[in-house]
Amino acid sequence: MTHPELMMTRAFELALSGLGSVSPNPLVGCVITKDDRVIGEGYHRQYGGPHAEVNAVQSVQDPTLLKGAEVFVTLEPCSHHGKTPPCADMLVRHQVKKVWIANTDPNPLVSGNGIRKLEAAGIEVTTGLLAATGEEVNKRFFTFMRQKRPYIMLKWAETADGFIARKNFDSKWISNAYSRQLVHQWRAHEDAIMVGTNTALHDDPKLNVRDWTGTDPLRIVVDRNLKLPKTLKLFTDDAATICFNEQQSAQQSAVEYVKIPPTKSLPFMMGFLHQKGIQSVIIEGGSGLLQSFLEENLWDEARVFRSETTFGDGIASPTYGTNSRLLAQPANEQDVQGDKLITIRNNR
Numbered sequence: 001m002t003h004p005e006l007m008m009t010r011a012f013e014l015a016l017s018g019l020g021s022v023s024p025n026p027l028v029g030c031v032i033t034k035d036d037r038v039i040g041e042g043y044h045r046q047y048g049g050p051h052a053e054v055n056a057v058q059s060v061q062d063p064t065l066l067k068g069a070e071v072f073v074t075l076e077p078c079s080h081h082g083k084t085p086p087c088a089d090m091l092v093r094h095q096v097k098k099v100w101i102a103n104t105d106p107n108p109l110v111s112g113n114g115i116r117k118l119e120a121a122g123i124e125v126t127t128g129l130l131a132a133t134g135e136e137v138n139k140r141f142f143t144f145m146r147q148k149r150p151y152i153m154l155k156w157a158e159t160a161d162g163f164i165a166r167k168n169f170d171s172k173w174i175s176n177a178y179s180r181q182l183v184h185q186w187r188a189h190e191d192a193i194m195v196g197t198n199t200a201l202h203d204d205p206k207l208n209v210r211d212w213t214g215t216d217p218l219r220i221v222v223d224r225n226l227k228l229p230k231t232l233k234l235f236t237d238d239a240a241t242i243c244f245n246e247q248q249s250a251q252q253s254a255v256e257y258v259k260i261p262p263t264k265s266l267p268f269m270m271g272f273l274h275q276k277g278i279q280s281v282i283i284e285g286g287s288g289l290l291q292s293f294l295e296e297n298l299w300d301e302a303r304v305f306r307s308e309t310t311f312g313d314g315i316a317s318p319t320y321g322t323n324s325r326l327l328a329q330p331a332n333e334q335d336v337q338g339d340k341l342i343t344i345r346n347n348r
Contacts, residue, residue: 004072004100004126004129005129005130007031007033007038007070007072007100008031008072008074008100008102008129008130008133009130009133010029010031010038010041010072011029011030011031011041011052011072011073011074011102012029012074012102012130012133012134012137013029014029014030014031014041014042014043014052015027015028015029015043015044015052015074015137016029016137017029017043017045018043018044018045018046019189020188020189020190020214020215021045021046021047021215022044022045022046022047023047023140023141023191023277023279023280024047024141024144024191024277024278024279025044025047025141026044026075026105026138026141027043027044027074027137027138027141028043028044028051028052028053028073028074028075029041029042029043029044029052029073029074030042030043030052030053030055030056030071030072030073030074031056031071031072031073032056032057032060032066032069032070032071032072032096033069033070033072034065034066034068034069034070039060039061039062039065039069040056040057040058040059040060041056041059042054042055042056042057042058042059043055051077051078051087052073052074052087053071053073053077053087053090053091054087054090056071057090057094063094066094066095066096067094067095067096068095068096068097069094069096069097070096070097070098070099070100071091071096071098071099071100072100072129073099073100073101073102074101074102074103074134074137074138075101075102075103075104075105075134075138076101076103076104076105076110076112076114076115076127077091077099077101077114077118078105078109078110078114079109079110079113079114079116079117080109080110080113086114086117087114088113088114088117088118089117091118091123092117092118092121092123096123097123097124098123098124098125098126099118099123099124099125099126100126100129101115101125101126101127101128101129102127102128102129102130102131102133102134103127103128103131103134103135103138103142104127106142106145106146107145115127139151139300139301140190140279140280141279143279143300144274144279144280148271148274149267149270149271149273149274150191150192150270150273150274150278150279150280150281151279151280151281151300151301152270152280152281152283152293152298152299152300152301153186153190153280153281153282153283153299153300153301153302153303154282154283154290154293154294154299154301154302154303154318155183155186155282155283155284155285155302155303155304156284156285156287156290156304156305156317156318157171157174157175157179157304157305157306157307157339158174158304158305158306158307158317159174159306159307159309159310159311159314159317160306160307160308160309160310161310161311161312162316162317163311163313163314163315163316163317164285164286164287164314164315164316164317164318165202165286165287165314165315166311166313166314166315167313167314167315168202169198169199169201169202169203169286169315170202171203171285174305174307174309175305175307175336175339176307176336176337176338176339178336178337178339179305179307179336179337179339179341180211181211181212182336182341184209184210184211184212185212185214186282186303187207187208187209187212187214187216187217187282188209188212188213188214188215188217189214189280190217190280190281190282191217191218191278191279191280191281192217192218192219192220192273192278192280192281192282193207193217193218193219193220193281193282193284194220194221194222194281194282194283194284194289195207195220195221195222195283195284195285195286195289196221196222196285196286196288196289197221197222197223197224197227197228198286198288199284199285199286199289200221200223200228200232200234201227201228201229201232204232204233204234205233205234206233206234206237207219207234207284208239216239217282218240218241218242218278219234219239219240219241219242220241220242220243220244220269220273220281221234221241221242221243221244222243222244222245222269222289223243223244223245224244224245224246224260224262225245225246225247226243226245226247226248226257228243234255235255238253238254239254240254240256241254241255241256242255242256242258243255243256243257243258244258244260244265244269245257245258245259245260246259246260246261246262246265247259258272266292266293266296266298267296267298270298283299286315287315287316287317287318290318291318291319294318294319297346297348299346300345300346301343301344301345301346302342302343302344302346303341303342303343304317304341304342304343304344305336305339305340305341305342306339306340306342307338307339307340308338308339331343331344332344
């Protein structure tokens, strides 16, 4: 007998293969079984390309086996015409027997309509299979749809004595080479990366993907009074950059200047990014910008590297240790070649 949990677990593994390539679409994997054996599998590989169910169906060598088959899909099959035809209609056409679904789709264009199409055609549907895992896999998409903002990830490296940089803002190198490579992998997975004025000024970062293979995230800098010199890499290398500021809205070459209000500016920025279809953003510093997100409780996940290095003096890391909301969250710790990576989820 086919083990439903095992099949859905495999579908999640497939879904995660699309990380960094499918946004603003969700991560979706699909496994098809017939007579207790897998006959097809697939995942959503690229935004605008075929969905997971289509790729899984096309992988079946003998299409006649699809009649009476069982389908395990991590997210409710779509029911509307977007860049591709409805997957629910395709499953109906192939006369599958049963569809197992981890999560219903919060997209208003779907939101149960795919399930209703399947059931109206006489196909048995079971939802909620490993739903908690599905929530984790599609945390970016679900946050984007439900809260109308990107999934917000805070990231910083701190010394053993609690500093994020030296007094002169120099932060090289707190974390080790393995940790820094991991950060580039994360950049390839997320839609955007944001830094504050001091980080842009003193580090002059490119904010791209280097020690990994993947797509560069959209770069964002907060420069409220437009004090940053136009000679910085963020403004001169022709890669797309958003500059949030309180002075003007304008497009200058590859840089989009977006005027923000002096108060409640963080929710405004996140709302603007939502409108642009940005599903996730990494806040990489500096300390002041990170602290502001913590104080407004406007974050979903924090990833903190704590090294064995000490500075003795410098710019203090965000005071998450005294932030009761953050302290109340369970933390996961892992060793990265001597650095301690602390991951905390905001359960609000």
